[in-house]
Amino acid sequence: MDSSRKDHRKDIVLEHIVEAHVATASPVSSKMVAARMGGNVSSATIRNVMSELEHHGLIEQPHTSAGRIPTNEGYRRYVSMRTNKVRQRKKEAERLAREYTLRVETIKEIIEKTTFLISRELHNAGVMIWPGMDNVYLRHLELVKVRSEVILAVLVTMTNAVKNYLIKLDSGIAVSELEKVARYVNENYAASPIARISDSMRETLDGDAVSDETGKILRTAIKVFDDVSKESLSNDIYWEGIDNFMDEPEFSDISFIRGLFQVFSEKKRELADILTRDLSSGDIKVYVGEECGLEMMRGCSMVTCGYFFRGKTVGRMGVVGPTRMDYDRALRTVSCLSDLISAKLDEFDVER
Numbered sequence: 001m002d003s004s005r006k007d008h009r010k011d012i013v014l015e016h017i018v019e020a021h022v023a024t025a026s027p028v029s030s031k032m033v034a035a036r037m038g039g040n041v042s043s044a045t046i047r048n049v050m051s052e053l054e055h056h057g058l059i060e061q062p063h064t065s066a067g068r069i070p071t072n073e074g075y076r077r078y079v080s081m082r083t084n085k086v087r088q089r090k091k092e093a094e095r096l097a098r099e100y101t102l103r104v105e106t107i108k109e110i111i112e113k114t115t116f117l118i119s120r121e122l123h124n125a126g127v128m129i130w131p132g133m134d135n136v137y138l139r140h141l142e143l144v145k146v147r148s149e150v151i152l153a154v155l156v157t158m159t160n161a162v163k164n165y166l167i168k169l170d171s172g173i174a175v176s177e178l179e180k181v182a183r184y185v186n187e188n189y190a191a192s193p194i195a196r197i198s199d200s201m202r203e204t205l206d207g208d209a210v211s212d213e214t215g216k217i218l219r220t221a222i223k224v225f226d227d228v229s230k231e232s233l234s235n236d237i238y239w240e241g242i243d244n245f246m247d248e249p250e251f252s253d254i255s256f257i258r259g260l261f262q263v264f265s266e267k268k269r270e271l272a273d274i275l276t277r278d279l280s281s282g283d284i285k286v287y288v289g290e291e292c293g294l295e296m297m298r299g300c301s302m303v304t305c306g307y308f309f310r311g312k313t314v315g316r317m318g319v320v321g322p323t324r325m326d327y328d329r330a331l332r333t334v335s336c337l338s339d340l341i342s343a344k345l346d347e348f349d350v351e352r
Helices: 003-024 030-036 043-055 072-098 107-122 175-189 194-205 212-231 242-247 254-266 268-275 327-346
Strands: 125-129 138-145 150-157 162-168 237-240 285-288 300-309 312-322
Touching (some): 003 030, 003 072, 107 125, 107 237, 125 242, 125 268, 138 175, 175 212, 194 212, 237 268, 242 254, 268 300
Antiparallel strands (some): 125 312, 150 162, 300 312
16 A cells, blocks of 8 residues: 555544544544444554554553543644645635636526536536426516417526426417516516416405406416416426446446436436435435435435525435445535535526
8 A cells, every 4th residue: 555545544543533532532442443434444454553643643542441542643633634624625615616707697507507517526427406496486577479379478587597488378369468467477476486476366366456457467377377387397407427427337337328328318207306305405415326216226326415595495406426436525516516506596686
């Protein structure tokens, strides 16, 4: 083993000794360190490392105990390591933040940028879903007549995303009437969650003080937003970097690779279901192998995290890779990007 790897192992063992001693106030044995390291390193190997740490004055043996405790020099070394990690993570966050300082003004641009960054940073596949319908706010509505009974509804959302919907009305409508409907919606429902606009209009329509003209406007608008909700812009899923799977030795089986590509191209619904499984919590979640719930992803893991708007979880993003992925880096990167895109979303002014 080269010297850099040996030093890295010594640092890891020292970290476990310090953290175990802080937690228990008792001497720490090689067996305890081995358990904390997941049993991947033998107690004999750890005893040898502990002997080196003791030789360098970083740990000591109190009395006749079989365990070791950190010395003051050991604590100083531990604090230095943790400080360096914090500093490195801060630099990494600042570097990623610069990726969003360019002109990124729509949710689509944010999603494309984020999935690209996940793929580039982790050399796996980045995945992300649109905010759910309940969390998409209306900024502006335009209604365009296409044919006698067919109109085009153009919705601009809180994040400047533009969505187009062809709506078939029950009867023909004049352009002037469409303008009245759009004006009424924009004056009364801008900054409202799109999924709740129809219900709110129905409550208004059921009220006692609605004129015949307003009632006609409301009925047309309800039809528009009912159709929009049916088509729904929720759970659109984006990904980037699935070709990275080809570089992983675990995925040398062509049939397995074909199955993975099928998940991303033909089973978007199932993939979205995994991402939205814990949507309300917003916490980081890790699904290993069969925990993903798809046979075709048995050799994969997913690390996902919510992203937020106005403090509320509105969607999820994450990375798909082999079960052998670097989980520490994946957790760190996904968490950092979640914070960055949440801050970017909060820059949008829904009143504008």
